[in-house]
Amino acid sequence: MSTDIQKGAHVSVAELTRRRADGLEQSDGQRDAAQQALIDVCLSVAHRDNAADGCPTAAPASDMARGSADREACRAYSEGVGDFADWLATEDQDGMARLRTMVGALVLARATREFLISEEILTAAREALTATDWRERQEFSPRGHGAGGRGRVRLRAGPRG
Template structure:
């Protein structure tokens, strides 16, 4: 069997991380196996272990990757009103895969998925997110809390009347403040 080039190995690793970041947000870390990630990335199960020491190592890297994606989206945002409309939307509520890593990984990290390294990566991502939303160099932890809380509650109540109300209430309150 031919060896994979370094460039191909990097590409494979990036594909595994991107795929895992999406799947973990969609189904939760416990709901996704290494075999699931490998298959979705179009690679073999054995190929995974050439790239990662463990699933925990992948969880840590996937969280970091997801926060990098979020930072890029925020940087491309056309201002706070447009960001709020996108973030607090039914589309974002119903499609967690490419969505907010703060909401997407919160439950898993709280249950120690990925271990201490993943928890630190997550904490660093939340802090960076708060700084991006803040003004004058001060992080806006209240805005992060309201955004993430509203999104998570809306996901948990999807299909009920209150789900849309949660998104609207948070969007309106954040626009006021």
């Protein structure tokens, strides 16, 4: 097991903790405002395009999934992810679902960054995470398919220009 991966897992957990604390401080202790600010940053085009500054949740996930990390690193990472999900929970939305939406959207947006669908992914995720109830979340899709809707996704002709 690489000590770099083990260090990375611990750094990721520390970074998640720091981002929560910074967000609360900048939002005068208002958790909902801190959550919204974090969502806006994490699901922005600037964050998508700056993988080097990486997402402390998404970045080490591949190493964890490949089994490249030892049990202690995986435990620390798992606990950090769980704590972060707990912090993301709202009265209306499950924190783990919110975290999966954020991380999944960021990974997909980065993978499709050359196409317009990338920005649609970020927009749809931001809107889903800021909707206040289930019906509102069903209406968020920029393609009109709603959350979990069935629609054929088409790429715009060619890369973004």
